[in-house]
Amino acid sequence: MSHKREEWNRLLARWESHLRIERGLSAHTVDSYLSDARIFACHICDHSDHTSPSQLGREDVESFLVAMLEGGSAPSSQARALAALRSLSEWLVENEIVASAPTEGVLTPKKRRTLPDTLSTAEIDQMLSTIDLSSAAGHRDRAIVEMLYSCGLRVSELTGLNLSDIYWKEEIVRVTGKGNKSRYVPMSPESRRQLKLYLATRGGFVSEKSGEALFLNQAGGRLTRMSIFNIVDRSARAAGIEKSISPHTLRHSFATHLLQGGADIRQVQEMLGHASISTTEIYTHLDTRHLRRVVNSLPLEK
Secondary structure (H helix, E strand, O other): HHHHHHHHHHHHHHHHHHHHHHHHOOOOHHHHHHHHHHHHHHHHHHHHOOOOOOHHHHHHHHHHHHHHHHHHOOOHHHHHHHHHHHHHHHHHHHOOOOOOOOOOOOOOOOOOOOOOOOHHHHHHHHHHHOOOOOOHHHHHHHHHHEEEOOOOOOOHHHHOHHHEEEEOOEEEEEOOOOHHHHEEEEEEHHHHHHHHHHHOEEEEEOOOOOEEEEEEEEOOOOOOOOHHHHHEEEHHHHHOOOOOOHHHHHHHHHHHHHHHHOOOOHHHHHHHOOOHHHHHHHHOOOHHHHHHHHHHHHHHHH
C-alpha cells in the first residue's frame, strides 16, 4: 500500500470515530459516508497530482463527481456522495487540515425528473364508461375521476374539498393546495353534471361525522388518499389500461392536454397551483404525432 493511501486510511479512521462518537450518527449513515469517502480517496490517489488530504481543493471534488457521472452513476448517487464529502470537508476545516472546505461552491446534482404515463382522452373516456352508475358509490366515483382530470387536482386537494368549495353560479371550485394556499379552478360542464348526480345520492353516505366533506366513504367519513387511489386503479383496470395509473396520472394528462390544445403555460401553472413555472415545464413534452401536426401546419416558403 502506498504512503498516500495509508495517510487517507488513517484520516478516514479518525473521521469515522468522529461520526460515530462525537456526532452520534447511525451505523447505516456512517457506513454510507465512509463508503463514498473511500471511493473518493481512491479516485484522488489515482487521478490527482496532489493526493494528500491537506491539498484537497474544489477541483478534486468536481472531478470525482464528473467521473461518477461518466461512469453512469445516477444524480441521487452523486448527491449522496457529495453529502458525505461535505461532512468530511467540514471536519477537515475544524481540525485545520485544510484552510477552506473543498466542497464549497459545488452544486448538488439535480435529480432526473421522470414523467408519469399520460392517458389519451379516449382512455380517460373508457375509464369513465366502466364505472357502474347503478349505485350511489358509482356516481361518487365517476364525479371523483371527472374532477381529478378536468380540474387537474392533487389527491390531497380532492379529499380536502368541502361542499362550500363548489361555486355553482361561477362554475368554479375553490382548491386548497400546498402551503394552505387557495386557488380557483374552472369546472367543466361534465364534471358539474356528474357532481350534481353524486350530490343527489350523497345523503345515503351521510353520518354524524360527515360535516362539510364533499366526498364521503361508506361510513360517512371523508375519503382517504388510499380510497382515491383504489377508485382510480379499479376503473383503469376495468378499462383494460395496462399503464401504471395513479390519480396523478389524471392531473398530468389534464396539463398535457391543455398545453397540446394551445393553452399558455402560465395559465396552466395557475390552474395546477405550481409555485414555480419550472415545475409546470415538465408537462410541456408533446407526443410525436402532435409535433408532426404542428410542423405540417407551418407555411412553407416558396
